[in-house]
Amino acid sequence: MTAGRQPFVWLASYLKSGNTWTRLLLANFLADSEQPVPINDIDTVLPGFGPHDRRWFDDVTGLSSSECTDDEVESLRPAALRAVAADAAGERQFCKVHDALHETAAGEPLFPADVTAGAIYLVRNPLDVAVSWAFHVGRANSPGLAEIVARMNDPRSTVAGGCSRQLRQRLLDWSGHVESWRAAPFSVLLVRYEDLLADAAGQLARMVRFAGLDGAADRHRLRRAAEATAFPRLQEQETRHGFRESDPRCRRFFRAGRSGDWRRHLNAAQARQITLHHGPAMLACGYDPREAA
Amino acid sequence: MPVSPPVDMAQGANPHERTDDAPPTVPFTIEADLDVGAALAPWLRASGADVSIRRGDVPTALPAPEAEGVVWQHASRRTLFLLPCGVRFLIEDGRTVRYAMERGATPRDVRPFVLGNVWGVLAMQRGLLPLHASAVSRGPGLHAFTGPSGAGKSTLAAALAPRGYPLFTDDILLVDPASFDAGPLCYGHRTLSLCRKSLALMGVEAVAQVPMRQRLPKWYAVPARQVPPRAGQLRRLYILSYRNNVPGSPPCSVERVTGRLAVQALWAAVYHPRQAIAIMGRRRILSLLVGLAQGTRVSMFHRRRCDPDVTWFAEDVTRLAAELGAP
Incomplete structure (x- = not known):
């Protein structure tokens, strides 16, 4: 698996849209083993x-x-990526990112095309994203959901930065995030969370082909990776071993793994705020904003 | 340019006092044309210092660099930094530091890097090994905490201070290889830099809280009333890890590591290892770390992530205080 001077495949998504699940799918595919990859060992398997x-x-x-x-940190991130690309020895690198695809203050793309092989963009119905995000930060109540909805509608929205352990990531609003990656100057494979739920092995095959990995036609290998990352199995691992990447406020990282949960948690006004803001982008990704009308 | 009053001297202590058999209080002295802060007072001289830090001409590149990173270049005992805030540094032969300011940069933008990147390179060029660690003292011994930025080194060290473990250094601990036969001797400076949340969390009384830089949400803070030693022997080094997130697991635990694992853990604690390799050489660093591992108790300090939870943090501090022993 060589990648030349363009080693990076960005696993890009807004928050709570199946990014970690996708990393686990790819890790289990690469491991090609009867034993599921431990959820705390993703990085040892997936470069x-x-x-x-x-x-x-x-x-x-x-x-x-x-x-x-x-x-200042943001201004150096493109150069840092180029430095890593120069050292990558031709190996494909799968990098999880939540940033929107924006430019730095100097007008440079945050993720330079000259070191990019492509992006797998994971998208999820924003109505479900809001609910999942609220659970993730332990605020799945009405004020918490209202705050999350407001952040999803705010084009200046960011996460982390300051004194936190992660660098600042600009999300833009949900539509801005989606549109920024759909307009990328490199190849982008759009994968819907809902399609992953319906047919993980099929979607994994698309991703494997896109990333230029061998084995996209190996149905047994694809199915085994999908089974290893079925939500009940991930939940079982999390219960037994914990999950290092989980937010401390989150009771369970692999919480539900279903679509349509918004109907149980969002009130009508919150759902309407999302669809009013993001209707066109939802339609572009195959979601019907009228569902929440 | 005048410097801030040395905190310890203001409280009646003499930081330069030593007996004949006491270790030197600082491994080198500096003279500077900008305010480097009260915590560096013991290192400062009006003239004749080992290291001069002054504004001057700084090139934008080194000819034929032997090693380089995103913001630095190194060639024959010269290291150049080109920082995104418009400040450039040239550090030569462990003796001179020149800085230049552009694009609206001010001395306030210079100071954090003098105490950070420049301090680390100066130490390397002078043969000292800088570790990315904060430390507190207990008697003549030092207990250090290492981990990446954001791991909680400064906050833990600061929170231990009011419990009777004076802050010895923040972020950089300089290890003197010449001392290994008698136990690794270390030096530091007490310039704490913390975010607002940590300042409130640690509950330490600070005599000063000065913003580090414009638009940077961190403040310098100097713990009050305590006068730690200027040099001390490193007794224990804790590597901060976030591993105790298994449901039902204790909030924190200590696991001793020895031999190769200890050396590996120490390697991760070297301050900016790529620069260290360029300046000191990989083999030299490795041999120093082997010596350090032999003379120091190295442990992992496993914790839960605790950013939003004060209770967990308090448990961490209590556990560490018990581990260190009564002050």
Whole structure:
């Protein structure tokens, strides 16, 4: 599996849209083993890193990000990625990102096309995203959901940064995030969370082909990876071993793994706020905003 | 340019006092034309210092660099930094530091890097090994905490201070390889930099809280009333890890590591390892870490992620205090 000077496949998504699940699918596919990949060992199987990780940034740049402003850090991220690409020895790197595909203050793309093989963009019905995000931060009540909806509608929305362990990531609003990646100057494979739920092996085959990996026609291997990452099995692993990537406020990272949960948790006004803001982008991704009318 | 009053001197202690058999209080002295803060007072001299830090001409590139990173270049005992805030540094032979400011940068933008990146490179060029660690003292011994930015090194060290473990250093611990036969001797500076949440969380009384830089949500804070030693022997080093997130697991636990695992853990604690390799060489660093592992108790300190939960953090501090022993 060689990738030349363009080693990066961005596993890009808005928050709570199946990114970790996809990493586990790919990790289990690459492991090609009867034993499921432990959920805390994704990074040992799936080559890649998180470009939002402060430790990664400090190591690559030789600069302490904690002494820099968020804007200064952002300005160096493209150069940091190019430095890693130069050292990647031709190996494909699968990198989880939640940033929108925007430019730095200097007008440089945050994820440079010259080091990018392509992006797998994971999208989920924003009505369900709101619910999943609220559970993730332990605020699945009405005020918590209202706050999440407001953030999803705010084009200046960011996560992390400041003194936190992750670098600042600009999300834009949900539509802005989706549109930024759909307009990328490199190949983008759109994968819907709902389609993953319906046919994980089929969607995995699409991703494997897109990433240029061998084995896209190996149905046994694809099915085994899909079974290893079925939600009950992930939940069982999380119960027994915990999940390192989980937010401390989150009771269970692999919570439900279903679509349509918004009907049980969002009130009519909250659902309408989302569909009013994001109707066109929802339609473009195959979601019907009239469902929440 | 005048410097801030040294905190310890203001409280009646003499940081330069030593007996004949006491270790030197600082491994090198500096003179600077900008305010480097009260915590560096013991290192400062008006003239004749080992290291000069002054504004001057700084190139934008080094000819034929032997090693380089995103913001730095290294060639024959010269290291250049080109920082995104418009500040450039040239550090030469462990003796001179020149800085230049562009694009609206001010001395306030210079200072954090003098205490950080520049301090680390100066130490490397002078043969000292800088670890990315904060430390507190207990008697003549030091207990250090290492981990990546955001792991909680500074906050833990600061929270231990009011429990009777004076803050020895924040973020960088300088290890003197010449001392390994008698136990690794270390140096530090007490310039805490913390975010607002940590300042409130640690509950430490600070004599000063000064914003680090414009638009950076961190503040310098100097714990009050305590006068730690200027040098000390490193007794224990804890590597902060977030692993105790299994439901029902204890909030925190300590696991000792030895031999190769300890050396691996220490390697991760080297301050900006790529620069260290360029300046000191991989083999030299490895041999120093082997010596350090032999003379120091190295442990993993497994914790839950605790950012939003004060209770877990308090448990971490209590567990660590018990581990360190009575002050």
